[in-house]
Amino acid sequence: xxxxxxxxxxxxxxxxxxxxxxxxxxxxxxxxxxxxxxxxxxxxxxxxxxxxxxxxxxxxxxxxxxxxxxxxxxxxxxxxxxxxxxxxxxxxxxxxxxxxxxxxxxxxxxxxxxxxxxxxxxxxxxxxxxxxxxxxxxxxxxxxxxxxxxxxxxxxxxxxxxxxxxxxxxxxxxxxxxxxxxxxxxxxxxxxxxxxxxxxxxxxxx
Amino acid sequence: xxxxxxxxxxxxxxxxxxxxxxxxxxxxxxxxxxxxxxxxxxxxxxxxxxxxxxxxxxxxxxxxxxxxxxxxxxxxxxxxxxxxxxxxxxxxxxxxxxxxxxxxxxxxxxxxxxxxxxxxxxxxxxxxxxxxxxxxxxxxxxxxxxxxxxxxxxxxxxxxxxxxxxxxxxxxxxxxxxxxxxxxxxxxxxxxxxxxxxxxxxxxxx
DNA sequence: TTTTGATTTAATCAAACGATTAAAAAATAT
DNA sequence: ATATTTTTTAATCGTTTGATTAAATCAAAA
Numbered sequence: 001x002x003x004x005x006x007x008x009x010x011x012x013x014x015x016x017x018x019x020x021x022x023x024x025x026x027x028x029x030x031x032x033x034x035x036x037x038x039x040x041x042x043x044x045x046x047x048x049x050x051x052x053x054x055x056x057x058x059x060x061x062x063x064x065x066x067x068x069x070x071x072x073x074x075x076x077x078x079x080x081x082x083x084x085x086x087x088x089x090x091x092x093x094x095x096x097x098x099x100x101x102x103x104x105x106x107x108x109x110x111x112x113x114x115x116x117x118x119x120x121x122x123x124x125x126x127x128x129x130x131x132x133x134x135x136x137x138x139x140x141x142x143x144x145x146x147x148x149x150x151x152x153x154x155x156x157x158x159x160x161x162x163x164x165x166x167x168x169x170x171x172x173x174x175x176x177x178x179x180x181x182x183x184x185x186x187x188x189x190x191x192x193x194x195x196x197x198x199x200x201x202x203x204x205x206x
Numbered sequence: 207x208x209x210x211x212x213x214x215x216x217x218x219x220x221x222x223x224x225x226x227x228x229x230x231x232x233x234x235x236x237x238x239x240x241x242x243x244x245x246x247x248x249x250x251x252x253x254x255x256x257x258x259x260x261x262x263x264x265x266x267x268x269x270x271x272x273x274x275x276x277x278x279x280x281x282x283x284x285x286x287x288x289x290x291x292x293x294x295x296x297x298x299x300x301x302x303x304x305x306x307x308x309x310x311x312x313x314x315x316x317x318x319x320x321x322x323x324x325x326x327x328x329x330x331x332x333x334x335x336x337x338x339x340x341x342x343x344x345x346x347x348x349x350x351x352x353x354x355x356x357x358x359x360x361x362x363x364x365x366x367x368x369x370x371x372x373x374x375x376x377x378x379x380x381x382x383x384x385x386x387x388x389x390x391x392x393x394x395x396x397x398x399x400x401x402x403x404x405x406x407x408x409x410x411x412x
Numbered sequence: 413t414t415t416t417g418a419t420t421t422a423a424t425c426a427a428a429c430g431a432t433t434a435a436a437a438a439a440t441a442t
Numbered sequence: 443a444t445a446t447t448t449t450t451t452a453a454t455c456g457t458t459t460g461a462t463t464a465a466a467t468c469a470a471a472a
Contacts, residue, residue, distance in 0.1 A: 010448085025320070029234035032430060042450060047431060106319065112377050113312065114231070120381060150400060151393065153383060158404070161371035166363055168374060171318050175326060177359060187357065194360060198408050205407035216418085238460060248420060253461060 011049050014039045019060045023103040026110055027057055061111055067101070068108055077130040083137040084200070087159070090134075091195045094163045099185050105164045147203045158202065162195045217255050220245045225266045229309040232316055233263055267317055273307070274314055283336040289343040290406070293365070296340075297401045300369045305391050311370045353409045364408065368401045 017039030021030050036043045050056040075089045112119040141147045223245035227236045238259050242249045256262040281295045318325040347353045
């Protein structure tokens with residue numbers, strides 16, 4: 001049986017091409033022929049490895065989601081670290097990952113929007129039942145009166161907003177500020193230090 | 207000539223149906239037959255009024271963008287109001303508008319991503335040449351040392367992040383918090399008062 | 413009533429697209 | 443060298459989909 005490695009390699013190449021095109025254009029606008037072209041292989045081979053466009057998409061989607069939440073859980077569930085440290089790690093991890101995969105947030109949002117039930121089913125987001133220590137910590141702060149009397153959900157939402165939105169609005173931000181990709185990435189890296197400060201300011205002064 | 211009002215009315219109904227479906231499923235995943243069904247009219251009539259799917263989409267897109275930036279410019283360019291007041295007005299205006307049109311941000315982002323040049327061309331975003339007084343005001347604060355020495359762009363990005371992202375992530379937020387639409391909207395309304403506070407905290411303590 | 417325009421019905425076209433197939437060719441292993 | 447597996451080529455099928463057409467129906471105006 002020829003080339004176990006080569007088999008995996010081309011399969012992986014096709015998946016990688018599919019990931020690129022799906023992420024850029026979405027499921028409906030992506031033609032299997034686009035994936036073939038992007039991968040360098042031809043149309044027939046794509047159905048040789050994956051049975052259909054849907055199957056291929058599901059695989060790519062699943063891996064994208066895994067990638068999107070991977071690492072985050074390790075940080076958020078850690079029972080030993082301080083809240084402040086968790087926030088710093090989370091921001092750093094997320095922003096570095098997003099600079100490497102700028103299209104990921106848009107892909108995830110579009111996927112969950114186009115079919116929410118399927119999304120929450122296919123992705124083991126709920127099956128991960130490790131207790132979210134970070135949630136406890138923020139709730140504790142609220143109970144101790146160490147933060148403004150607001151719904152703690154706002155804090156998570158704000159963290160996600162400040163981290164994720166710039167990558168969703170990247171085309172507009174770049175255009176308005178006439179930024180190159182490098183300048184944009186530099187701006188995002190600045191936020192690794194700034195966002196934790198902002199969150200802290202919210203918790204104290206908000 | 208029969209029913210000038212009815213003519214405009216059905217044309218408007220079709221556009222409204224198109225807006226709904228395009229906003230929910232995006233351009234590629236939307237079939238003209240879907241629009242027909244949603245509008246209550248039939249397929250032939252859609253091409254009777256609008257020549258093609260593309261034309262209809264361009265009209266809807268243009269109106270959506272107009273709606274998205276309408277009102278904002280009036281606030282941002284106002285030469286008489288204080289910065290603090292501008293922020294409060296902007297947040298209030300945006301959140302109320304987004305509660306009424308929750309799908310708008312996703313539509314805009316997808317549109318600009320799928321064809322950035324076309325987007326910035328078709329939408330008169332640049333042609334609006336009224337000086338952005340708000341930008342001046344923030345730049346002034348930075349020059350006067352009244353805010354932390356950071357790139358003022360972060361401030362706009364943060365405002366937009368805190369306002370827009372929750373509507374982009376609405377399906378996830380609702381799902382994670384098991385919220386109804388009403389509960390979600392209530393949470394968003396809380397942010398009308400909170401976001402200006404948070405921004406102020408950033409400007410002082412960040 | 414007649415006329416005119418709006419809307420429906422039904423059928424059809426052409427192109428795009430996902431999918432499949434068989435056979436040839438290329439690459440790799442034995 | 444032979445066998446086996448991978449990849450290409452090329453053709454084709456069936457369906458979906460955007461678009462168009464002609465004729466029928468309906469509503470309202472003149």
